[in-house]
Amino acid sequence: MIVDFDRVELADVSRHFGRRRAVTRVSLAATRGDILGLLGPNGAGKSTLIGLLATLVAATSGSIRYGDRTAAAAGPDIRRGIGLLAHELHLYPELTARQNLDFFARLYGLDARAAVPAALESAGLADRADDDVSAFSRGMRQRLALERSLMHQPRLVLLDEPFTGLDDRAVTLVTDRLRRIAAAGAIVIVATHDLDLADGLVTRMAVVRDGRLIADEPSGAGLRNRYRTLVTGGGGAARA
Amino acid sequence: MRKLFLPLTIVTAALFAYAPIAIANAPYESTMLLIQKIFYFHVPAWIAMYSALFVCGIASAIYLFKGRVEADRVAVAAGEIAVLFGLIGLVTGPLWGRKAWGVWWQWDARLTTALLLELILIAYLMVRKYGGPGSEKLAAGVALFGMVDSVFVYKSVDWWRTVHPKTSVVTSLGETAPAMMPAFALCAVAFVLLMTLLLMLRVKLAQQQATLNDMYLADEE
């Protein structure tokens, strides 16, 4: 059963670990075509939010809805619509690029013979397909991991620091790719602390600090300055 | 539950106060005489430990599948109390054995099972303490497995000891003659009540800790 949705919504979501509040009462929504930037300093809770959206972390309160259903109601099929690129990359270094993609393609029930070459092409790694991932540079692994997370054409694409280790050309390729998939109807949520890259890419920005959402507004001119004001200035008590 | 606390305490205290009298009045067991009387505390300690183990296991299952935090508090309380009563049993057992048969330990089936279960319970507490964040869930898994496993441990240790009866000192501790039943029943009830009281106290403590945590979190909001 294919579970598809137009919108993902966090309603008053909190997550704490003992006495440490990772995320406090965050309410956010994103729809098809959005490229939402989750911005904030390190330790703000961006990765936890990504984990919550990916169904890997359970919220201690509040709800997360994909369309009109929660993850629990939708069952394992909801994960067919979610793609995640985390900073751990989730690749097996002992296997080749092709073997990694092949495994994940089959795991997602795709036709590996069609999907894998296409993904290798997109990653620009077609000529290194049969080399072990352990021999790849960080940038190459990043590109491979990105293609892995997009292979099954998920509705919701979650990216946690996707630009780490990429050179200029690769950054351009990745941002173009993300724009294209958003234009094709995906919901893209990017967590990053790289403001320059976010500036050119995101359609909306959500600023997180100390686990709280302190701004949720369209991006546009002066993103960097607005961000700085919010994070260092009086953004303490305000909630979006 | 709170309202029951005081009456239960009074009843338990009364039972324990009367227990020495009941024990003294109970008949001597034929071979072991006086030392056998340790049985009136030794076996009820086991009963309390097993009850606590099952409470821990079931509460852990509820916590794991339903996510109810109150269940986790009951589980940790029951786990600690089970270790406590297990310790009483594991100390009184060898004391009895030493006096009755001259050896501290000879792999009696029930004592061995109890030792293994005690290890599982201690492992449960260690996971909670040293497992890092989110270890309550992991510990709940251990408790659930431990509870189910206790049946297997008991049967396999029992068969391990009795299927090839060795010519050794003794077979098992504690056959109960009918005349001993009143004193035994009294002590058993007293111990189970004591376990319940301690459980209530410990759960209250856990609740207060949780309230404190919530207040910290609310303060930050």
Next chain:
Amino acid sequence: MVFLRTALLVLRKDVAIEVRSREILYTTLFFAVSCVLIFSFAFVREGAPPQEAAADVAAGILWIAVAFSGTLALGRTFERERYGETLKALLLAPAPRPAIYVGKLLGMVLLMTVAELVLVPMVALLFQAALFARPLLVSALLFAGTVGFAAVGTLFAAMLIRARTRDVMLPILLYPITIPVIIAGVRGTSALLTVPPDEAMATMWLGVLTSFDVVFVTLALWTFEPLMTE
């Protein structure tokens, strides 16, 4: 069907990785052999184990070596999944999560079986133990015991991936809970090493092992998902 396909995919992936480096295979085998040797020096005197306990000693050493090397292999296998946090990627797949557990379990059983293929002849040789007198029963005991040990071990090792102290916690949790497996395995194997082999006894212990397997694999399938989500 998705369940089985996923489990086999995970198994195939693990085998593919192992075939490349063979690191876990070789280290586990070597450790198992060292185990047997260490215990031999403890129990063998003047060239042979104590006569009246020869069957017990051989059976005991075999199963201890299996348990210890199994624990080591469990630690190493899940350390691999921890490295790229690839277990998270597996949990993210649309497949039912218990299928991942089954895939890992199958891999573990396979690895331990390979170790046993080396250990059994070795113990038979070193202790003149008639392990091949009733090969079917011995194999059944080993298989059932391996499945039981691996069933609990795979779950606990997966569970502990996030814990800081996972290396030391795994044995602490695993050994007390799998004592019934050890008892049943050793007693059953020992019964088959006596002269004449006590098949009834061995079959009884095989029954204990089988029921342990059924109960604990079911319990593990049931609890895998709640234990794996944070």
